[in-house]
Amino acid sequence: MADYLFYTYFEDGNEYFVYKDLRFERSHTKEKDFPFLESLLRFTYLDIWPMEDLFKKMDRALLDFYREHDFDSQRAVMSTLEELAKKHIYFEFLRLDWQARFRLVDRYPDEDTHRILPHKQLRHIPSDLDTLQKQIMRLFQDVLDIDDGKKKPVQEKLQAYLDKEKRESLYAYQFKPISTAYERTRQGTFAEVLHPTSLSDLVEFSLRECVKREQRMRICSYCGKYFAIPRRNTAEFCNLTVDENGHTCREVGAVKRWAEKKNSDELFKEYRREYKKRFNWIKAGKISPGAFYAWSATAKGKRDECAEGKMSFAEFRKWLSES
Numbered sequence: 001m002a003d004y005l006f007y008t009y010f011e012d013g014n015e016y017f018v019y020k021d022l023r024f025e026r027s028h029t030k031e032k033d034f035p036f037l038e039s040l041l042r043f044t045y046l047d048i049w050p051m052e053d054l055f056k057k058m059d060r061a062l063l064d065f066y067r068e069h070d071f072d073s074q075r076a077v078m079s080t081l082e083e084l085a086k087k088h089i090y091f092e093f094l095r096l097d098w099q100a101r102f103r104l105v106d107r108y109p110d111e112d113t114h115r116i117l118p119h120k121q122l123r124h125i126p127s128d129l130d131t132l133q134k135q136i137m138r139l140f141q142d143v144l145d146i147d148d149g150k151k152k153p154v155q156e157k158l159q160a161y162l163d164k165e166k167r168e169s170l171y172a173y174q175f176k177p178i179s180t181a182y183e184r185t186r187q188g189t190f191a192e193v194l195h196p197t198s199l200s201d202l203v204e205f206s207l208r209e210c211v212k213r214e215q216r217m218r219i220c221s222y223c224g225k226y227f228a229i230p231r232r233n234t235a236e237f238c239n240l241t242v243d244e245n246g247h248t249c250r251e252v253g254a255v256k257r258w259a260e261k262k263n264s265d266e267l268f269k270e271y272r273r274e275y276k277k278r279f280n281w282i283k284a285g286k287i288s289p290g291a292f293y294a295w296s297a298t299a300k301g302k303r304d305e306c307a308e309g310k311m312s313f314a315e316f317r318k319w320l321s322e323s
């Protein structure tokens with residue numbers, strides 16, 4: 001059935017996706033690489049509900065296609081899949097797979113079209129993905145989060161995660177069999193390679209690797225999403241989420257931290273200067289020790305409020321000048 005190539009593997013710190021339409025001799029083999037786990041993480045955080053109409057549209061077009069076998073309905077499905085393929089690499093697989101299915105129907109028009117082009121498979125993607133995303137998120141939280149404060153081994157946490165399924169159905173991701181090949185990669189070394197037959201194969205392959213490696217996960221202090229952190233790395237911000245100016249959390253976060261530090265340095269400097277000035281007033285007899293200590297206790301409280309962001313630096317300075 002496959003008149004296309006699509007496979008993926010992990011090598012060093014990266015994941016590779018190689019694909020090609022074999023029906024066109026001149027089509028180039030495309031290769032995309034991402035840092036390890038990036039595609040799974042993007043899939044986990046993919047906002048699928050705004051895309052639901054696209055899936056409904058494909059469903060309707062397929063039902064028309066069952067009746068008419070017309071080119072317009074086929075085009076409606078394929079152009080939507082092309083649009084989706086731009087949003088995530090896993091959907092590139094979906095596009096190639098469905099293209100091959102349509103070609104098969106063209107070649108064997110007497111075959112069972114419903115079976116070759118199962119419309120429900122597309123129609124159910126948003127709700128299936130929604131369930132899957134929640135299960136993956138719980139796996140990160142319960143098993144791989146290094147900040148969870150639990151010292152238990154990953155294997156033990158994994159068992160506890162899987163056991164929760166007994167009390168709450170659809171809680172845990174259920175590992176499934178997939179078939180991989182041990183092959184020479186484009187980098188010239190051998191690796192376990194997946195030639196997926198479904199979207200869920202791709203998820204399984206990544207998720208399994210992530211648990212096998214006991215990949216440490218952390219919530220980014222900037223965007224609040226999970227990201228994978230390499231061993232002996234203390235990264236606090238992810239490199240995945242990009243803001244409207246094209247800066248990643250790591251870039252924006254570093255600047256923010258620096259600005260916070262600079263502000264807090266200024267704040268403490270200001271407080272110390274004022275403290276010394278007023279302390280000297282005691283010797284000069286301008287203020288009583290009691291009044292000074294009362295002031296300093298209040299000032300310290302205000303300083304800490306400001307450091308916690310409950311009060312602006314400008315307000316703190318205003319308070320100092322008026323107290």
Ligand SMILES: [Zn+2]
Pocket residue numbers: 220221222223224225237238239240241249250
């Ligand atoms: Zn982030």
